[in-house]
Amino acid sequence: MEEVRLMKGNEAIAEAAIRCGCDGYFGYPITPQSEIMETMMLLKPWETTGMVVLQAESEVAAINMVYGAAGCGKKSMTSSSSPGISLKQEGISYIASAELPCVIVNVMRGGPGLGTIQPSQADYYQSVKGGGHGDYKMIVLAPASVQEMADHTVLAFDLAFKYRTPVMLLADGVIGQMMEKVVLPPFQPRMTEEEIREKYPWGTLGKLKGNKKNVITSLALLSEEMEKTNNHLQAKYREIEKNEVLYEEFQCEDADYLIVAFGTCARVCQKTVEMAREEGIKVGLLRPITLFPFPTETIKKYAEQTKGMLSVEMNAGQMIDDVRLAVNGKVPVEHYGRLGGIVPAPDEVLNALKEKIVK
Amino acid sequence: MKEEIIISGFGGQGVLSMGKILAYSGLLQGQEVSWMPSYGPEQRGGTANVTVILSDERISSPVLNSYDTVVVLNQPSMDKFESKVKPGGTLIFDGTIQHVSARKDINIYRIDASNYATEHNMLKTLNMIILGGLIQVRPIATVENVLQGLKKSLPERHHHLLPMNEEAIKTGMNLIEKVN
Numbered sequence: 292m293e294e295v296r297l298m299k300g301n302e303a304i305a306e307a308a309i310r311c312g313c314d315g316y317f318g319y320p321i322t323p324q325s326e327i328m329e330t331m332m333l334l335k336p337w338e339t340t341g342m343v344v345l346q347a348e349s350e351v352a353a354i355n356m357v358y359g360a361a362g363c364g365k366k367s368m369t370s371s372s373s374p375g376i377s378l379k380q381e382g383i384s385y386i387a388s389a390e391l392p393c394v395i396v397n398v399m400r401g402g403p404g405l406g407t408i409q410p411s412q413a414d415y416y417q418s419v420k421g422g423g424h425g426d427y428k429m430i431v432l433a434p435a436s437v438q439e440m441a442d443h444t445v446l447a448f449d450l451a452f453k454y455r456t457p458v459m460l461l462a463d464g465v466i467g468q469m470m471e472k473v474v475l476p477p478f479q480p481r482m483t484e485e486e487i488r489e490k491y492p493w494g495t496l497g498k499l500k501g502n503k504k505n506v507i508t509s510l511a512l513l514s515e516e517m518e519k520t521n522n523h524l525q526a527k528y529r530e531i532e533k534n535e536v537l538y539e540e541f542q543c544e545d546a547d548y549l550i551v552a553f554g555t556c557a558r559v560c561q562k563t564v565e566m567a568r569e570e571g572i573k574v575g576l577l578r579p580i581t582l583f584p585f586p587t588e589t590i591k592k593y594a595e596q597t598k599g600m601l602s603v604e605m606n607a608g609q610m611i612d613d614v615r616l617a618v619n620g621k622v623p624v625e626h627y628g629r630l631g632g633i634v635p636a637p638d639e640v641l642n643a644l645k646e647k648i649v650k
Numbered sequence: 651m652k653e654e655i656i657i658s659g660f661g662g663q664g665v666l667s668m669g670k671i672l673a674y675s676g677l678l679q680g681q682e683v684s685w686m687p688s689y690g691p692e693q694r695g696g697t698a699n700v701t702v703i704l705s706d707e708r709i710s711s712p713v714l715n716s717y718d719t720v721v722v723l724n725q726p727s728m729d730k731f732e733s734k735v736k737p738g739g740t741l742i743f744d745g746t747i748q749h750v751s752a753r754k755d756i757n758i759y760r761i762d763a764s765n766y767a768t769e770h771n772m773l774k775t776l777n778m779i780i781l782g783g784l785i786q787v788r789p790i791a792t793v794e795n796v797l798q799g800l801k802k803s804l805p806e807r808h809h810h811l812l813p814m815n816e817e818a819i820k821t822g823m824n825l826i827e828k829v830n
Contacts (some may be wrong), residue, residue, distance in 0.1 A: 297685075297802075322803035323689060370722050409690050469712050470673060470685035563708035632690075 293474045300440040300466040303473050304370070304396060305330035307444035312479040314365035314643055315343040317356035321372045322408040324398035324466040328370070338482050350375040354382030354395075361391035363505045364487040364494025366448055370466075371398035373414050376422075382459055385421030388509035388520065392451035394444065395429070396460045397469035401632030409632025410464030410555060413608035418461050418581045426521055428528045430458040430535065431582040433553040437471035439580075447478050450535065452491070454527055461582060463605065465555040465634060537580035538589055542568065546575030548648050549593050551614050552603040554577050555634060560603050562637035563644065570650055582610070590617035599623045599648040603640055606630065623648065651681075654714055656697035657780075658731055659723025659744075662779030667797050667803065669700035671781065674799030675791035676704035684712040697726050705792055719788050721780060723764070724751065740788055742826070743781070754830070759787050761826040775818035782822025791817060803812045 299308070305327050308316060318328045328346060336342040343360075347353035348572050353369045360367035362378065371379065376397045385566045385646045386393055401407040430450050432443045440462060441541065447458040487494055511517040539557075542564055552560040557578040567574040579586050593600070599622050602611035607628035615624045628644035629635045655672070659812040660667045666687050673695045677684040686701040701717075703709050722728045725747050730750035735741050741751055761783040778800075785791055791799070793816075796810030800815055 295677065297673060297683065419790075464689070465686065465712060466690045468687060470670070471709075471712075472677060472683060555713070559711040559713055562714075563711075565710065600734060608766050615798070634713045637711050 295474055296468050298328055298473055298619035299439065299468055299470050300434070300437045300462060301326035301398065301468070302330045303437050303441040303475070304444050304460070305334065306475050308368060308394075309336040309340060309342060310476050310478050311445045311448055312340065312366060312481040313342055313368060313448070314481055315345070315356070315367040316347050317343075317347050317353040317360070317367065317369050318371065319347050319350045319353050319375060321375045321432060322394065323400055323410070323467050324370050324372050326467070327398075342481065348504055350378035351382065353436045354379040355387075357393045357395075357564070358382055358386050358389070358391065361386060362389070362391045362495050364496065366392075366452075366481070368394040368396065368448075372398050372400045372408075373402050373411070374400075376414065378419070380417075380423035383429065384425050384427060385509045386457050387423075387427035387429065387508050389426060390455040391457070391507065392448070392455050393452055393457050394447040395457055396462070398526060399461065399463040401630070407632040408464070408640060410634055411605045411630075411632055412463055412554060412556065413606040413609070413630070414461065415582065415604065418459050419585070419613070427524060428456075428531075428583055430454070430456060430531060430584070431461050432458065432537075432623060433461050433580060434466055434577060435554050435557045435580075435584050437466070437473045438471065440466060441473050441475055454531055456527065456531075461554070463555050464632075465558075470526075477535075504615070518537065532584040533634070535581060536584045536586050536588075538586040539578040539580060540589075541576040541578065543575030543577060543593065546593070546596070547561040547598050548575070548644065549574040549597045549600045550574060550576045550577065550581070550603055550640070550644065551584060551590065551610065553599055553610065556603045556605060559635055559637050560640055563640040566641050567644065572644075575646065579610075584649050585613045585615040589611070590614055591619070594618040594621040597622060599649050600624070601640075601644050602626045603635065603643075604628045605634065651789065653704045653719060654717045654720045655702045655704075655721070655722075656714070656717045656731060656734070657702070657721040658697055658727035660716070661696060661698040661721050663698075665698050665723065668702050668777040668781050669702045670803045671704045671796060671799045672704070672791065673796040674802045676702075678795045678798050678802075679704075679791065681706060682709050683791070684709045686712040687779060697724065697730075698801075699727065699731075702784065705805070718785070721784060722747065723780065732809075738755060742780070742784060750829070758830045759783065759826050760829045763822060766825060772818060772821070775815055778815045778818035779822035779825065782819035783826035784822075785819075786826050787828075788821040791811055
């Protein structure tokens with residue numbers, strides 16, 4: 292039988308990364324995600340799987356170590372929280388441009404600036420709309436439970452290698468710090484160098500006699516070359532949009548109104564839906580699991596069925612833009628959120644729903 | 651069955667570990683559990699609290715605005731959370747708290763744990779005394795499961811302390827008294 296464990300979201304990420312054959316973790320501590328590296332240090336995977344766990348001298352160093360490891364076709368990852376993720380943006384842009392796979396975990400805290408250490412979702416724009424410079428996208432996964440912290444770590448690596456692109460796991464302080472039941476993924480051995488050469492021939496593991504030289508770069512001095520790179524990236528993003536959308540529907544079938552929320556807010560809103568239904572208000576919850584690609588088509592479909600939508604986020608209203616683009620003016624879309632590290636309570640959301648949408 | 655609990659006190663009183671032991675007990679009972687700590691600056695000297703949910707069904711929000719059971723170990727926690735007990739719910743407070751909720755629609759219990767622990771040199775197991783009181787009036791977990799839960803959340807090198815904790819739980823079960 293599968294073993295059920297009780298652990299924090301951050302610990303689940305560390306366990307899952309080791310189990311799915313991650314080759315290297317490079318990070319710099321910051322609350323509320325320090326348990327990721329702490330757990331890895333406790334588990335000492337370098338003694339079992341041979342995985343490298345390294346505390347870098349800074350966030351900038353960490354993301355560039357990931358860049359280097361990813362260039363060798365290795366499964367590499369980093370993690371941080373909001374201010375630290377801002378520091379990593381240059382590296383992420385380079386990695387996206389160089390088409391390398393890696394996983395970046397952001398356990399969001401309240402900003403802007405050094406902000407607070409409490410949970411927030413205010414890095415939605417940064418994660419989904421670019422963050423670093425240039426026309427690039429990351430696949431962004433938004434776990435809403437400790438189980439998903441483990442599952443999405445494995446999924447993130449799979450998607451990263453499938454599309455040769457950075458994948459972000461966008462969680463927040465609640466999901467990182469809380470403990471829930473979790474069943475960890477099975478152990479997969481790390482790939483050997485031969486396996487990597489075979490599976491990822493683009494990797495720069497050292498040129499063997501007779502092989503052509505692999506070059507990994509994000510620099511093209513000729514604009515024509517750079518436009519080609521850009522077109523290729525954009526084609527890849529359209530492919531991702533077509534294939535990889537994930538979402539969860541909760542009591543949506545007969546819904547007159549729809550709440551759209553991800554991560555912790557989706558958990559809170561699930562309770563709001565239950566409370567509203569007790570009062571006879573038919574509300575459903577749509578939880579985007581991938582924030583890029585966004586479940587645009589599904590929301591478009593619900594714009595035909597519902598009378599209004601409420602986007603609930605721990606920010607001043609960011610995902611609401613994507614909801615509105617999908618709805619395209621068909622029904623009113625309003626936002627409810629708390630800022631700076633405060634998690635909205637289920638009854639607060641219910642009141643907002645009544646005030647703004649159910650009239 | 652679903653029990654939504656918040657435990658609140660000073661940092662260092664063992665509030666978070668008490669919640670953890672409850673969560674492990676729920677796990678052993680085959681329930682869904684969530685354990686959400688306050689991990690902010692309050693953990694470092696101010697009031698710390700933890701929300702624990704034990705449920706037979708999938709748990710929605712780990713963050714709540716009202717609770718079936720509220721356990722408070724200091725005055726600021728009493729002031730903050732007494733109004734958050736659901737009507738018909740349970741409020742348990744430590745005997746050192748002076749100003750107690752005047753609510754008539756909830757069950758209020760006093761447990762003179764801090765004073766007893768100080769007198770009997772049991773301050774290290776204060777949280778287990780409280781936990782004993784809690785499971786006496788809210789039978790959400792058996793003593794056996796709590797002890798098993800404690801064993802799971804305690805590193806093996808501390809397992810020789812288990813009998814001491816069992817004694818504390820039993821003490822708490824006898825110490826708790828209804829006040830309204």
